[in-house]
Amino acid sequence: MKQYGHLEIESKIINFWEKNKIYKFNPARGKPYSIDTPPPTVSGKMHIGHAFSYSQQDFIARYRRMKENVFYPFGTDDNGLPTERLIERIKNVKSKKMSRKDFIKLCVETLKEITPDFIQDWKNLGISCDYDICYSTIDKNSRKISQSSFLEMYKKNLIYKKEFPTLWCPDCQTSIAQAELEDKKKESLFSTIKFKVNDKELLIATTRPELLPACVAVFINPNDKRYKNLMVKKATIPLFNYEVPIIEDSSADIEKGTGVLMICSYGDKYDVDAINRYKLKPRVILDKNGRLNIENYNGSIKEARNKILEELKNQDLVAEQKKINHVVNVHDKCGTEIEFIPTEQWFIKILDNKNNFIKQGKKINWFPSYMFKRYENWVNGLEWDWSISRDRHFGVSIPVWYCKECDEVILPNENELPVDTLETKKFCPKCKQIAIPEEKVLDTWTTSSLTPQIASSLAKNKIKIPYSLRPQAHDLIRTWAFYTIVKSLYHKNKLPWKYIMVSGFVTLEGKKMSKSKGNVLAPSEIIKEYGADALRFWAAGSKLGEDLDYQEKDLIAGKRFITKLWNATNFVFMNLKDYNNSKIKLDKIEHIDELFLIKLNELVKNSTDSFEKYDYAKAKAEIEKFFWNMFCDNYLEIVKKRIYNKAGDEKLSAQYTLYQSLLIIIKLVSPIMPFITEEIYQNYFRNPKSGKSIHLEKWPSAEKIKNSKKIKTEVEKLNLFLEILSKVRQEKSNNKKPMNAEIILSVSKEQNNKIKDLLNDLKDVANAREINEGEFNVEFV
Numbered sequence: 001m002k003q004y005g006h007l008e009i010e011s012k013i014i015n016f017w018e019k020n021k022i023y024k025f026n027p028a029r030g031k032p033y034s035i036d037t038p039p040p041t042v043s044g045k046m047h048i049g050h051a052f053s054y055s056q057q058d059f060i061a062r063y064r065r066m067k068e069n070v071f072y073p074f075g076t077d078d079n080g081l082p083t084e085r086l087i088e089r090i091k092n093v094k095s096k097k098m099s100r101k102d103f104i105k106l107c108v109e110t111l112k113e114i115t116p117d118f119i120q121d122w123k124n125l126g127i128s129c130d131y132d133i134c135y136s137t138i139d140k141n142s143r144k145i146s147q148s149s150f151l152e153m154y155k156k157n158l159i160y161k162k163e164f165p166t167l168w169c170p171d172c173q174t175s176i177a178q179a180e181l182e183d184k185k186k187e188s189l190f191s192t193i194k195f196k197v198n199d200k201e202l203l204i205a206t207t208r209p210e211l212l213p214a215c216v217a218v219f220i221n222p223n224d225k226r227y228k229n230l231m232v233k234k235a236t237i238p239l240f241n242y243e244v245p246i247i248e249d250s251s252a253d254i255e256k257g258t259g260v261l262m263i264c265s266y267g268d269k270y271d272v273d274a275i276n277r278y279k280l281k282p283r284v285i286l287d288k289n290g291r292l293n294i295e296n297y298n299g300s301i302k303e304a305r306n307k308i309l310e311e312l313k314n315q316d317l318v319a320e321q322k323k324i325n326h327v328v329n330v331h332d333k334c335g336t337e338i339e340f341i342p343t344e345q346w347f348i349k350i351l352d353n354k355n356n357f358i359k360q361g362k363k364i365n366w367f368p369s370y371m372f373k374r375y376e377n378w379v380n381g382l383e384w385d386w387s388i389s390r391d392r393h394f395g396v397s398i399p400v401w402y403c404k405e406c407d408e409v410i411l412p413n414e415n416e417l418p419v420d421t422l423e424t425k426k427f428c429p430k431c432k433q434i435a436i437p438e439e440k441v442l443d444t445w446t447t448s449s450l451t452p453q454i455a456s457s458l459a460k461n462k463i464k465i466p467y468s469l470r471p472q473a474h475d476l477i478r479t480w481a482f483y484t485i486v487k488s489l490y491h492k493n494k495l496p497w498k499y500i501m502v503s504g505f506v507t508l509e510g511k512k513m514s515k516s517k518g519n520v521l522a523p524s525e526i527i528k529e530y531g532a533d534a535l536r537f538w539a540a541g542s543k544l545g546e547d548l549d550y551q552e553k554d555l556i557a558g559k560r561f562i563t564k565l566w567n568a569t570n571f572v573f574m575n576l577k578d579y580n581n582s583k584i585k586l587d588k589i590e591h592i593d594e595l596f597l598i599k600l601n602e603l604v605k606n607s608t609d610s611f612e613k614y615d616y617a618k619a620k621a622e623i624e625k626f627f628w629n630m631f632c633d634n635y636l637e638i639v640k641k642r643i644y645n646k647a648g649d650e651k652l653s654a655q656y657t658l659y660q661s662l663l664i665i666i667k668l669v670s671p672i673m674p675f676i677t678e679e680i681y682q683n684y685f686r687n688p689k690s691g692k693s694i695h696l697e698k699w700p701s702a703e704k705i706k707n708s709k710k711i712k713t714e715v716e717k718l719n720l721f722l723e724i725l726s727k728v729r730q731e732k733s734n735n736k737k738p739m740n741a742e743i744i745l746s747v748s749k750e751q752n753n754k755i756k757d758l759l760n761d762l763k764d765v766a767n768a769r770e771i772n773e774g775e776f777n778v779e780f781v
Contacts, residue, residue, distance in 0.1 A: 003566075004563065004676065006530070006531030006532075006534075006562070006675070007528065007531070009675060009676070010124070010126075010527075010675045013674075013678050013679060014123055014126075016678070017128075017693070018123075020692055022692065022696065023065075023072065023129065023131075023695075024130050024132060025069075025070070025071050025072070025073075025130045025459065026069065027069075027459070029069035030068070030069050032068070032069040032070060032463065032468075033064040033067075033068050033070050033071070033468045033469070034070075034463050034467040035057070035060075035469045035470075035471065036452050036470045036471075036484075036496065036497055037057070037072060037073055037075060037129060037471070038053075038054075038057075038471065038472050039074075039075030039076050039077040039135070039136075039137060039451060040054075040076060040077065040118075040122075041076075041078070041080060041082050042076050042078040042082075042083045042115060042118055043082035043083060043085070043086050044086060045118070045522060046122065046522075046523050046524070047520055048522075048526075049473070049505060050523070051125055051523040051526075051539065052504075052505075052539045052542075052548065053472070053503035054125065055126075055127075055536045056471070056501070056539055056540070056542075056544065056616065057469075057503070058126065058128055058536075059536075059540060059611075059616040059671045060469065060471070060501065060611070060616065060671075061671075062128055062670065062671035062674060062695055063616075063671045064468075065695060065696070066667070066671075066695065066696075066698060066699035067698075071130075071133075071455075071463050072128065072130055073129060073133040073134065073135070073455040073459075074122070074127075074129035074133070074135075075135040075137065075455065076118065076119070076134075076135075076136050077137045077444060078111055079137045079394060079395050079396060079441075079447060080137075080444035081174070081333050081390075081392065081444070083394070084107070084393070085333075087106060087107050091110060095393040095394065096173065100393045103394060104393065104394055107394050108138070111138070119134075121524060124527060125523065125532050125535065126532050126536065126675060128674070133458045133459060134458075135455065137444065137448055137454075138394075138396070140418055141454065141457060141458070142447055142454050143396045143397075143417070143447075145447075145450055145453055145454055145457065146418075146442060146446060146447040147417045147418055147419065148414060149487060149491065150398065150442065151399060151411055151414070152491060153348060153490055153491075154411070158348060158349050158490055159347070159349070159388075160346070160347055160349070161345070161346050161347075161389075162344070163344045164343075164345065164347075165266045165272045165275075165282075165342050166340065166345050167180075167181065167329075167340065168288065168340065168341040168343065170290030170336060172333060172334055172336070172392075173288060173289075173391055174391040175343060175390060175391060176331055176338065176387070177387045177443060177445070178382065178383065178384055178387075180331060180332050180479075181329045181332065181338065182329070182332040183327045183328075183329065184327065184329075184330045185326070185327055186325070186326065186328050186337075187323055187324070187325055188324055188325075188326060189321055190205055190206075190207055190323070190324045191205065191207075191209055191309060191312075191318055191321050192205040192257070192318065192319040192320040193206065193212075193238060193317060193318060194316075194317045194319055195218070195236060195238060196236040196238070197230055197233050197234070197235050197236070197246070198233070201319075202227075202235055202260060203260070203319050204218065204258060204260045205256075205258050206257075206262055207324070208264070208267055208305070209305055209312065210301055210304040210305040211262075211267050211285070212237055212262075212264075212308060213237070213239075213240045213283065213285050213294055214265050214266075214267075214283045214284065214286075215262050215263065215264050216244055216264065216275060216280045216281065216283055217246075217247050217278065218244055218245070218246045218260060218262060218263065219246075219247055219248075219251060219252040219274065220246060220247070220259070220261075221248070221249070221250055221253070221254050221259060222248040223250070223254065224252070224254050224259050230246055233246050238315075238317045239311055239312060239315070239317070247278060249274070251270060251274065264283075265280075265285075266284075266339075267340070268340070269340070269383060271340070272340055273383075284342055286301075286339055286341060287341075292304040343391075345387055345388075345389045346387070346388050346389035346398060347384075347386060347387055347388065348385060348388055348446075349386075350486060351382060351385055354380065356489070357482070357485060357486065357489070358375075358376050358379050358380070360489060361375050361379070361485060362376075364485075364495055364498065364499070364500055365499045366500055366502070367501045367614040368543070368544055368545040370545070371500070371545055374474065374477050375477050375478075375481060375482065378477060378478040378482060386483070386486070388442055388443045388446045389440040389441070389443065390441050390443050391439075393441075395442055395443075396418070396441055396442045397418075397419065397421045397422070397438070397441055397442075398421065398438045398440050398441060398442055399412050399419050399438075400421065400438040401421060401437050401438065402435060402436045402438070403428035403430065403433055403435050403436075405428065405433045406428060406430050406431050408428050408429070408430050408431075410429070410435050412424075421437035421439070422437050424437070445480070445483045446483075448480060448483070448484075449484045450487055451484065452465050452467050452488065453491075465488060465492055465494050466488075466494055466495050466497050467497040467498070468498055469497060469499045469501065470484070470496065470497040470499070470500045470501075471500075471501045471502075472502060472503070473504070473505070474502045474503065474504060474505075477502065481500065499614070501614045502545050503544065503545065504544075504545055504547040504548060506548055506549075506550055507549045508521070521550060523535060529555075530558065530559050531559065531562065531675070533558065533562055533672075533674070533675050534555050534558030534559045536672055536674075537554075537555075537557070537558030537561060537562075537620075537672060538550075538554040540616055540620040541617065543617045544615065544617070561628075562673070562676050564627075564628070564632060565627070565666075565676060565680070568631070568632055568662070569662060569666075569684065572658045572659070573684050575643045575644075575655065575658070576655055576659060579652075579655040579656075579659065588653060589656070589657070590642075590649075590650060590653040590761075592718075593653050593656070595714055595715070595717065595718040595758075596630070596638075596657060596718070597657060597660070597661065598711060598714060599718065600626075600661050600664060600665075601703050602715075603622060603623065603668070604668065604701070604702040606622050607622060608699070608700075610622070611671070616672065620669075620672055623665070623668050626665075627665055627669070631661065631662075634725065635657075635661070637765050638761055639657070639658065640764075640765075641765075642654045642761075642764065643655070643658075663685055666680050666681060666685075666694065667700050668700065670695060678693060678695065681693070681694035682694075717755055717758070718758075720754055720755055721761075724747060724751065724755075724762065725762065725765060727776065727778075728743070728766045728768075728778055731778040735780065741767065741781075742768075742769055742780070743766060743767065743768050743769070743778050743779060744768065744769055744778075744779040745762075745766060745768040745772070745779075746771070746772045746774040746776060747772075747774075747776055748774070752771070752773050759771055
């Protein structure tokens, strides 16, 4: 057979899978193993992180499919901000400069153009979803389910609307949730400013002097003896000359700065909490664009900061300045520093149920198990209810109208869903006035958190909650995992899945890959050079949950494995031309072949155990080691002379073992390397009695060992055989002799007795003219 050409073969195999509907879900096959597949965000091409985590979940999907019925749908998350920004970039438009109707229309049309190519990346990687069961989080069905979820929770009093200092992104012009925050290190100027208390100076250090006109109080720690005489007094704000109360509060850190804390509306979450606790009247000076809106300081935060610092210095109100590195909160979508802006937003209640979310989350089987701790820490750290409204154009419309006259909240009927409030007129049922539509849209997570329900609806609700598995990356524990658990408990009073497997990140030289860092690799280019199987082989080298550094040597190792498997297959079937499987009698199996099959049986058991524990990395490592060492380096060499020179039962035994062992090996490796194993199966193993595809074959079953003590002795015998063979090869190598150099071999009497029924095989593979008893020795003839 010709050399393995991955591009040609992979393209051919993809077409074969699609034409024959190899991965089509069939409800008639029995109770399914259901997978809540992550819908990737449509924001460009597949990135290496996708290839990494989706390969790992596909290892499990392919393994389960060889054991049972599998429900493995596909979806795309395309109602979020990344998709909105992609459309703006592709079409060179700004959403806020268009009507919502026109922008949504443009988004939908553009998605129709780009989504097929986007999905093709997943097909090229060999992700074995049923692409006929495919949804978009902005399609009609998903919008209907998302709005229905909103209405149900609203009626259960789980959703409310409130004006509140909200996490706000001035760049994206929308509120965001706590889960969308990222920490970013930033160099800032730490300025110590002179406040006044009566005629005395009170020094306060801050990185945000532009918030001086927003100051509403000063906190001093009650245990700070330096300021005991200042309690119950008032401080005068420099430049702006108004007074604020001085309050004793332990949140003032004695060790930080001067130990005195300036409370502003709003600098951070602690300010929000402090103002609420003491019912202080806010002085809001920032608008939604992140600009100050007070006299003489209209402009950006940076401009106002510089101007205020300059004026403070001119009036000798700055005691000290130094540069510091500190952590600031930024929006994970754009990297912009967030502000707290009082806006009216919608929230889902979660704070009151934190303990239950932890209790229920503990019932899910987490792989790896320590990922539950991340979930628990996240839930314990929640400080606000889930903010679900977004001030954007593109998204699922919040299905609410308001009556201006009587404040009546008007909801649609279920049969009206999905509904766009801006395109639908509603009248108040009480005063008959035209109602005002809600202009905000739902955060994308309020729809993505319903992926089990969305996917089930496409299967005519034959798939029930809980699903079997949720696969995802660890950065989505705080969002997708948590929010799906919340929604499932609120709607069904059930957990959404039984198992959750969590992948790590891909790093390059120890740093997480991201577009902003400019260190992103395109899987399409890697596949072009090395093949999808090699890329998947690399992804299987990392334990679940662990980050993996991208190194080209791992791709090269994958390609070497492919070449070796291809060449080994050619060798096996070159020697099976006269093989008739029906002629073999199992009682005629040669002892060395029997021992090899025992070792293979052990591999099947271990690999199955590993896959059952979602430890594909351990399975891959054991299969790889067995294939290289046991099968290629040893067994193929052991049987060569028998295959070439012998006839009858001796040769038939070797042929039977080669055929069966190679079939089992490609079945074991097929979840990880689906393309080459399919090609080998189609060329050599498929027959009228077998299945259409290796991926629809039955997973090999390990035979139960009845006499384990005897088997252990037999395995020890084979290990001794291989140990002697290894020493012989080492001697030939040390003496710079070819491996087929003829020798006279001496082994100890004890060793000779242990492997006496394997001596002929040892002669063949070592090319020994004779084997004598004595101290181990290799004599070259």
